[in-house]
Amino acid sequence: MTPRDAHNVSRHQISEGALQVLNGLHRAGFQAYLVGGSVRDLLLGREPKDFDVATDAHPEQVRKLFRRNARLIGRRFILVHVQFGHEIIEVATFRGSAGDQENETSGRSETGRILADNVYGSLEEDARRRDFTANALYYNIADRSILDFSTGMEDLRSGRLRIIGDPEQRYSEDPVRMLRAVRFAAKLGFTLDAAAQAPIAACRERLREVPSARLFEETLKLFLNGNAQTSFEHLRQHGLFAVLFPQVDALLDHAEYAAARALLQSALEGTDARVRDGKSVTPAFLFAALLWPALKQHSQRLEQQGKPATVALQQAASDVLQDCTGRVSVPRRFALTMREIWELQARFLRRGGRRPHALFAHPRFRAAFDFLSLRSQSGEIPATLVEWWERFQAADHDGRRTLIEQARLEETGQEPALGPLPTTSRLRPRRRRRPNRPGQGSVASHPDGTDDGHDGEQADSD
Incomplete structure (x- = not known):
C-alpha cells in the first residue's frame, strides 16, 4: 500500500x-x-x-x-x-x-x-x-x-x-491482450517486457477467434489514439498486422508498392497530428489509406483480365472490404465513405466541361481531395494535378473556366501544364448559391456541407 x-x-x-x-x-x-x-x-x-x-x-x-x-x-x-x-x-x-x-x-x-x-x-x-x-x-x-x-x-x-x-495463458484467455500490449507500449512509451513479447509469435493466430467487430474497435484504439505510427510499427514487428490485414502486409515491403506504403505513413502522421491538435478523426479516411495497397493490386489484376478501369476498381473495393469481414470488419457506415473516396479518385483526372463542377459539388469531395493530396505526397500521382484542383477551389467562375481550358490544352499537348494562375482580382471566398428555380440548371459552384476527410468518431479507451 x-x-x-x-x-x-x-x-x-x-x-x-x-x-x-x-x-x-x-x-x-x-x-x-x-x-x-x-x-x-x-x-x-x-x-x-x-x-x-x-x-x-x-x-x-x-x-x-x-x-x-x-x-x-x-x-x-x-x-x-x-x-x-x-x-x-x-x-x-x-x-x-x-x-x-x-x-x-x-x-x-x-x-x-x-x-x-x-x-x-x-x-x-x-x-x-x-x-x-x-x-x-x-x-x-x-x-x-x-x-x-x-x-x-x-x-x-x-x-x-x-x-x-503467465503471458501465454493470458493471451490464450483473451488474444486481444496482444493488441492492448502494443497499444499501451506505444501510448505510454513503455518497453514491452521480454516475457510478454516471447509468446506473441505462437499466440497471434488466435486473434482469428476474436469476433471481427471487436477487432475493428481494438484497431481504432490503436490508430486513433495519437500514436498511430508507433502502433503500426509495433504491430508489424510482432507479426500482428499480418494477422489483421494479411492482404496489405504482404505488399508493404515490395518495391513496386513503395508509394502505397508512403501514402499509409502520411495518413498515420496526419492522423496523429490531428489528434494532438484536438481535431476530429474518422475511421473511414484512415482505413481507405490502410487498404489502398490491396485495392490497387486487386484492381490492376482485374484490369489485366480485361475489365474496364472503373468496373475493376468497384469490384476490387467490394472484394477487399469483403475480405476484411472475416478479420477486421469495417462497419457499413464507414465502408460506404471509403468506397466513395476510392471511386472519386478517377474523376479528378477528368477536368473537361462541367465535370470539375460536378465533382466539386459531391458531398465527399473534400475527403477525396485530401486522399488525392496523400497520393501526390507519396509520389503516386503528379503534384501538378493537386495544384490544379487547389486553384480550381480558390477561383471564381471565370477563373475556373480558364483553368478548365488550360487543362484541355494540356491534354491535347497544345500548352504547358497549368499556365498562369488567374489574377487575384478574380478570386473571392466561396459562398453558397441559392437553390435554382424550376427550369434552371442544377450544377452548383461548390459543395454544400462537405466534410474535411476526418470528421467522425474517435475511439480510445483503457
Missing part, C-alpha cells in the same frame, strides 16, 4: 462524477476503488480520458443505489454505467476466477479463450485478473491510498509493460 503522502494523486484531479460514484458506494458500506488507466495516468502526470470504478457491490446493487443514473450493459462482462451529464462512469464488480466450474456463467473455448466471465470475487482476485501491472493499481476513496498487488508502481517508474501471470 502507498499512503496518500507518498503519491501524487489528488481528489481534485478526479472528475465530479467519479467522486460521486466512489463516495456513494463508500457511504452505502461497499468497497470502492478508482482503478485501471485513470490511476496509471494520474500517477504518470497525464490527464485521464475516463474513470473506472471497481467495487464489491454486485451490478444490481449498484443500479439500485444510483437508480435513474445507472443502467446494466454487457453480456460477457456485466457492468454498470452511471451517467452524470455527459460523463459516464463504468462500475465493475470485483472479478473472480473464470475457471470456477461450479459457476454456470463461466466457460472457455477449446484454446482457453474466456467465453463468459461473470464470476465475482475479492479485491485480490480482481487484481490478479487484470492484464498489466500498470493497470492493476487501485485508489482507495476511504483513505486515499493506492493499493498495488503486483509490481505496478515499480513498473511505472521503470517504464516497463509487464503482464500479470
Whole structure:
C-alpha cells in the first residue's frame, strides 16, 4: 500500500462524477476503488480520458443505489454505467476466477479463450485478473491510498509493460491482450517486457477467434489514439498486422508498392497530428489509406483480365472490404465513405466541361481531395494535378473556366501544364448559391456541407 503522502494523486484531479460514484458506494458500506488507466495516468502526470470504478457491490446493487443514473450493459462482462451529464462512469464488480466450474456463467473455448466471465470475487482476485501491472493499481476513496498487488508502481517508474501471470495463458484467455500490449507500449512509451513479447509469435493466430467487430474497435484504439505510427510499427514487428490485414502486409515491403506504403505513413502522421491538435478523426479516411495497397493490386489484376478501369476498381473495393469481414470488419457506415473516396479518385483526372463542377459539388469531395493530396505526397500521382484542383477551389467562375481550358490544352499537348494562375482580382471566398428555380440548371459552384476527410468518431479507451 502507498499512503496518500507518498503519491501524487489528488481528489481534485478526479472528475465530479467519479467522486460521486466512489463516495456513494463508500457511504452505502461497499468497497470502492478508482482503478485501471485513470490511476496509471494520474500517477504518470497525464490527464485521464475516463474513470473506472471497481467495487464489491454486485451490478444490481449498484443500479439500485444510483437508480435513474445507472443502467446494466454487457453480456460477457456485466457492468454498470452511471451517467452524470455527459460523463459516464463504468462500475465493475470485483472479478473472480473464470475457471470456477461450479459457476454456470463461466466457460472457455477449446484454446482457453474466456467465453463468459461473470464470476465475482475479492479485491485480490480482481487484481490478479487484470492484464498489466500498470493497470492493476487501485485508489482507495476511504483513505486515499493506492493499493498495488503486483509490481505496478515499480513498473511505472521503470517504464516497463509487464503482464500479470503467465503471458501465454493470458493471451490464450483473451488474444486481444496482444493488441492492448502494443497499444499501451506505444501510448505510454513503455518497453514491452521480454516475457510478454516471447509468446506473441505462437499466440497471434488466435486473434482469428476474436469476433471481427471487436477487432475493428481494438484497431481504432490503436490508430486513433495519437500514436498511430508507433502502433503500426509495433504491430508489424510482432507479426500482428499480418494477422489483421494479411492482404496489405504482404505488399508493404515490395518495391513496386513503395508509394502505397508512403501514402499509409502520411495518413498515420496526419492522423496523429490531428489528434494532438484536438481535431476530429474518422475511421473511414484512415482505413481507405490502410487498404489502398490491396485495392490497387486487386484492381490492376482485374484490369489485366480485361475489365474496364472503373468496373475493376468497384469490384476490387467490394472484394477487399469483403475480405476484411472475416478479420477486421469495417462497419457499413464507414465502408460506404471509403468506397466513395476510392471511386472519386478517377474523376479528378477528368477536368473537361462541367465535370470539375460536378465533382466539386459531391458531398465527399473534400475527403477525396485530401486522399488525392496523400497520393501526390507519396509520389503516386503528379503534384501538378493537386495544384490544379487547389486553384480550381480558390477561383471564381471565370477563373475556373480558364483553368478548365488550360487543362484541355494540356491534354491535347497544345500548352504547358497549368499556365498562369488567374489574377487575384478574380478570386473571392466561396459562398453558397441559392437553390435554382424550376427550369434552371442544377450544377452548383461548390459543395454544400462537405466534410474535411476526418470528421467522425474517435475511439480510445483503457
